[in-house]
């Protein structure tokens with residue numbers, strides 16, 4: 320885990336969690352995105368981020384993989400938003416191929432050991448603190464690791480589902496991922512002790528093995544296919560989840576993106592809608608985001624550093 324840098328000296332600065340009196344005008348209130356030159360001048364400016372958060376009584380927070388990388392969960396993309404590893408399994412492949420399902424669950428059997436042990440970091444803690452102060456209308460996360468909830472956030476929607484639940488595609492029955500782990504281990508003795516590098520979304524780099532002998536359990540109620548309760552690539556986010564998220568965006572004053580390149584449309588569309596509605600959008604992300612030209616403020620720092628001020632008076 321990267322070292323924690325001392326929060327900026329704040330002197331007599333106002334409490335970042337106490338909203339400021341509304342200003343007459345915010346740079347993006349009227350839907351005009353600042354010019355690229357304006358963005359570059361406020362890059363890496365934590366004070367500007369504090370100010371942004373202080374001015375927005377109700378924030379819509381959208382988080383991505385960058386929140387969880389310091390907890391040891393790898394990311395799919397590099398700083399340019401490009402794939403840095405093989406693309407994840409698609410829904411079509413998972414449904415259509417038994418070999419894909421064997422490979423998926425074999426890798427997941429190994430990968431889950433890492434995921435279940437991960438702990439939230441200071442970014443998760445900072446965002447939980449924001450909610451506790453009544454400032455978070457919703458935390459919409461693209462992560463499936465449940466680390467925001469582990470850190471104490473409650474107003475959370477898991478946009479892409481959750482890895483700790485398995486669902487039957489036949490009858491809809493749910494089971495905890497831990498129960499699936501026990502069943503996978505029982506049927507595949509030897510596989511669970513394999514060592515492999517941890518990969519995104521509870522996956523593990525386990526290749527060059529023959530997966531043909533790997534046994535995948537079906538639903539014990541109906542014999543249907545079991546799938547982790549996450550939205551796979553090629554799969555739509557459930558409609559009601561999207562509607563609930565947009566309703567929260569309507570109630571919010573501003574959007575704070577944390578650790579996401581917004582390359583996936585299911586998350587990007589919320590920033591697009593916010594910009595269209597004239598709500599200011601700030602992003603904390605190292606590297607390019609798909610929404611760079613829609614941002615009011617961009618802070619290119621590790622999330623833990625940029626949001627550290629939210630924890631400043633509880634540090635130590």
Ligand SMILES: [Zn+2]
Pocket residue numbers: 487488489490491492538539540541542543
């Ligand atoms: Zn079933």
